[in-house]
Amino acid sequence: MTDRDAPLDPASMRKQYRAEGLTEADLAATPVEQFARWFKEAAIEGRLFEPNAMVVATADAEGRPSARTVLLKHFDEQGFVFYTNYDSRKARELAENPFVSLLFPWHPMARQVIVTGVAWRTGRDETAAYFRSRPHGSQLGAWASAQSSVIADRTGLDAAYAELAARYPEGEQVPVPPNWGGFRVAPEAVEFWQGRENRLHDRLRYVAEPDGSWRVERLSP
Numbered sequence: 344m345t346d347r348d349a350p351l352d353p354a355s356m357r358k359q360y361r362a363e364g365l366t367e368a369d370l371a372a373t374p375v376e377q378f379a380r381w382f383k384e385a386a387i388e389g390r391l392f393e394p395n396a397m398v399v400a401t402a403d404a405e406g407r408p409s410a411r412t413v414l415l416k417h418f419d420e421q422g423f424v425f426y427t428n429y430d431s432r433k434a435r436e437l438a439e440n441p442f443v444s445l446l447f448p449w450h451p452m453a454r455q456v457i458v459t460g461v462a463w464r465t466g467r468d469e470t471a472a473y474f475r476s477r478p479h480g481s482q483l484g485a486w487a488s489a490q491s492s493v494i495a496d497r498t499g500l501d502a503a504y505a506e507l508a509a510r511y512p513e514g515e516q517v518p519v520p521p522n523w524g525g526f527r528v529a530p531e532a533v534e535f536w537q538g539r540e541n542r543l544h545d546r547l548r549y550v551a552e553p554d555g556s557w558r559v560e561r562l563s564p
């Protein structure tokens with residue numbers, strides 16, 4: 344067996360994380376401000392390829408979970424926004440059960456951020472404004488794909504795209520698909536995880552209080 348054929352054992356992979364930690368005193372007043380700091384550091388210092396890529400976990404009415412990566416497109420004190428197809432599996436699950444978790448896996452910085460909260464659809468005006476900012480090809484793609492449905496092969500997808508490209512040539516305005524739009528996740532809790540030496544990591548979690556303020560608690564690693 345050559346080295347190339349030898350299986351790679353994940354249990355043999357060990358990385359020592361840096362000592363520099365995250366203290367209560369370091370934290371911003373709100374989790375969104377703290378997220379903005381780390382997001383910038385992930386993009387600039389960490390040079391992460393897509394720091395806005397996040398794992399969105401949903402669950403259906405029976406509590407069966409599912410997860411997938413999507414791109415964060417906007418965030419502010421109201422929440423974290425992503426766009427998708429409203430007939431997709433995630434959107435169907437969110438219609439049954441609006442509780443959601445978002446996870447930003449910023450591994451090269453030994454960091455992760457986990458948001459839990461409730462997802463609401465964005466308004467049609469907000470969706471339309473974002474849709475029009477997308478490249479023409481992505482606008483057509485949103486029409487061409489019945490996201491999450493089983494398809495026989497790729498041919499039908501490519502044919503649907505070609506038909507749309509003929510109907511809406513570059514420069515022509517593409518209408519917003521009625522089954523496409525955003526979700527805004529209003530955070531109820533946001534955890535900032537910083538990897539430390541000897542697996543004694545820092546975990547600081549903001550939890551929303553009924554009066555709109557944030558309580559910060561430290562979790563054992």
Ligand SMILES: Cc1cc2nc3c(=O)[nH]c(=O)nc-3n(C[C@H](O)[C@H](O)[C@H](O)COP(=O)(O)O)c2cc1C
Pocket residue numbers: 393396409410411412413414415425426427428431432433434490491
């Ligand atoms: C890096 C990356 C970014 C993605 N961004 C999005 C996105 O912004 N919106 C989206 O609907 N799907 C996005 N996807 C595809 C989703 O992971 C997923 O395949 C799709 O949304 C269907 O998921 P569902 O069947 O669970 O609803 C992305 C995938 C990757 C790997």
